[in-house]
Amino acid sequence: MPKMMSRERNRPLPPVLDAVVPGAALPGGDIDIVGANLGPFDSQLPSAFIDGRPAQVLLSRAQRMILKVPETTGSGVVQIHQGALPSNTLDVKVAQLLTAEVHAVSNPAIDITGNVYVTFSGARGQQAPVSVFRVTPSGEQEDFLSGIMNATGLALDPSGYLYVSSRHEGTVYRVSPDGASSVYAEGMGVATGVAFDAKGDLYVGDRSGTIFKISRDRQTFVFATLEPSVSAYHLAFGLDGTLFVTGPTTSSHDNVYAINRDGEPRVHYSGLGRPQGLAVDSDGNLYVAASLKGKRGIVRITLASEAELVLSGSNMVGLALGRDGTAVLATSSAVYYVPLGIEGLRFF
Numbered sequence: 001m002p003k004m005m006s007r008e009r010n011r012p013l014p015p016v017l018d019a020v021v022p023g024a025a026l027p028g029g030d031i032d033i034v035g036a037n038l039g040p041f042d043s044q045l046p047s048a049f050i051d052g053r054p055a056q057v058l059l060s061r062a063q064r065m066i067l068k069v070p071e072t073t074g075s076g077v078v079q080i081h082q083g084a085l086p087s088n089t090l091d092v093k094v095a096q097l098l099t100a101e102v103h104a105v106s107n108p109a110i111d112i113t114g115n116v117y118v119t120f121s122g123a124r125g126q127q128a129p130v131s132v133f134r135v136t137p138s139g140e141q142e143d144f145l146s147g148i149m150n151a152t153g154l155a156l157d158p159s160g161y162l163y164v165s166s167r168h169e170g171t172v173y174r175v176s177p178d179g180a181s182s183v184y185a186e187g188m189g190v191a192t193g194v195a196f197d198a199k200g201d202l203y204v205g206d207r208s209g210t211i212f213k214i215s216r217d218r219q220t221f222v223f224a225t226l227e228p229s230v231s232a233y234h235l236a237f238g239l240d241g242t243l244f245v246t247g248p249t250t251s252s253h254d255n256v257y258a259i260n261r262d263g264e265p266r267v268h269y270s271g272l273g274r275p276q277g278l279a280v281d282s283d284g285n286l287y288v289a290a291s292l293k294g295k296r297g298i299v300r301i302t303l304a305s306e307a308e309l310v311l312s313g314s315n316m317v318g319l320a321l322g323r324d325g326t327a328v329l330a331t332s333s334a335v336y337y338v339p340l341g342i343e344g345l346r347f348f
Contacts, residue, residue: 104118205232292309
């Protein structure tokens, strides 16, 4: 009887999966699996699969695993095998590649028909052959705009015109749906992030320390001042007209600022690593491309200033939330899409 009990005790138990954290990732992103019987058995690591494809096991403990997400053909199913014993399955949303021929430094933009706009910004002072690409809902990539050096921030107005900032020139261009451009505003310093408020006034972030407001009749005002950024200001408006701003510094503990209608800034959240592009959902929650507690991806900050990582992925620089719950995600060199089920806030 003791020998039989020993043999029973030395048999592996099937893994049990309770949660995937976060529930979405870019290919190559890290996800945590929480459950039971997830550790090695007889010095052998469990095997992990997403959508039936092997996933690299980065950490294996009894109640926790960390996996690297492989390339898949769609949102996946996670399963762990301990020898011949399979676990239950859980879903994970894996972002799909839209294009890999870009150089994004801020948010992409989505128009009302579902076209995605993204920059090829280039190195400082580099004139790229194409300044802005357009990717149609069918996935066709088009050369949309040329001639803007270091195209940086993107924003769309109610008429479907695209506004593009040039950090090299300190200029904002207005671009028609057929790609014809004209100067909209000049003298914006190192013009980076751009965003419209609910009234249709345009705000431009000069990374040297100024947020400009350009009224609909093109009068320009200094709206607010912040500490300079080493790369860019990124802007997004909230439900009540609050302007949220990120501006990475050399610190690993950066702030997200909230600026009220009178141009008075306060710290909305502190503790992100290199926060960049940001977006707001229809409930007023904020989403930031940043690192949280050492993990890079998309961080959700609630109205109560509580933060959690909702998507894992490296080199994230920006995002846009569509009306249909699809998120468009930009790294420095590629654009992805993933159905997060989060509707973006729209003023028009």
